[in-house]
Amino acid sequence: MNKNETKDGFVSHLVELRERLIHSFIFLFVFFIVCYFFAEYLYGFLVEPYAQAVKDDGLERRLIFTALQETFLTYIKVSFFTAFFFTSPFILIQIWKFIAPGLYSNEKRAFLPFLIATPILFFAGGSMVYYVISPIAWKFFLSYQNLNSSGIPIRLEAKMGEYLSLMMRFIFAFGLAFQLPVLLGLLAKA
Numbered sequence: 648m649n650k651n652e653t654k655d656g657f658v659s660h661l662v663e664l665r666e667r668l669i670h671s672f673i674f675l676f677v678f679f680i681v682c683y684f685f686a687e688y689l690y691g692f693l694v695e696p697y698a699q700a701v702k703d704d705g706l707e708r709r710l711i712f713t714a715l716q717e718t719f720l721t722y723i724k725v726s727f728f729t730a731f732f733f734t735s736p737f738i739l740i741q742i743w744k745f746i747a748p749g750l751y752s753n754e755k756r757a758f759l760p761f762l763i764a765t766p767i768l769f770f771a772g773g774s775m776v777y778y779v780i781s782p783i784a785w786k787f788f789l790s791y792q793n794l795n796s797s798g799i800p801i802r803l804e805a806k807m808g809e810y811l812s813l814m815m816r817f818i819f820a821f822g823l824a825f826q827l828p829v830l831l832g833l834l835a836k837a
Contacts, residue, residue: 667741674737679730686722689729690807693735696777697805700785710807721808732773736766756834761829772825773818781817805824 682689694710701708712718726780747755793801 664745667745671734671738671741678734679726682726682729683722686726688724690725690811693725693777693811694807696781697785697810700782700789704789706802708803708806710810712807713792714803714808717808719760721811723813724808724811728811732818733771739765760834764829764832765826768825768829769822772821772823775812775825776817776821780821781814784817 696710697710712721739762743758750758789803791801792803
């Protein structure tokens with residue numbers, strides 16, 4: 648193999664990588680646009696655990712915004728978060744299609760269970776946060792209110808942007824934590 652063939656092979660790999668990245672970004676962008684039209688409903692879905700945690704405490708609860716653009720930026724964030732959450736399997740497939748031709752068939756068979764388990768476990772981690780962890784966490788955080796103190800009462804006035812940031816951190820943290828079996832499996836195979 649001469650120097651030109653090596654250079655042409657490298658360039659063709661870069662071209663293929665660029666095409667796969669462009670397809671991934673286009674898919675993410677299209678899904679982001681669709682999600683933006685439903686951003687209010689998506690945000691309502693993410694706020695539901697908080698709403699359930701505070702519905703029986705007898706106080707009028709609300710989420711506030713303190714900057715003029717906060718609601719708009721929050722809807723942008725929730726749209727991108729949802730789009731990335733649901734397009735991540737497609738992006739992983741694009742990465743796999745780029746890497747797979749360079750692997751032997753036994754290596755492909757060894758990696759396939761991990762590729763299937765990765766998005767499933769990530770979604771399981773996100774679901775666990777939404778349905779189990781966040782209701783418990785919101786009750787815990789709300790327990791620090793002190794409405795009957797002798798001084799100034801402490802009452803929560805939650806900001807919508809901060810709530811969304813905390814919820815996204817929880818979902819990503821648990822999604823990544825649920826990747827531990829995949830990581831341990833890969834280390835065991837190595």
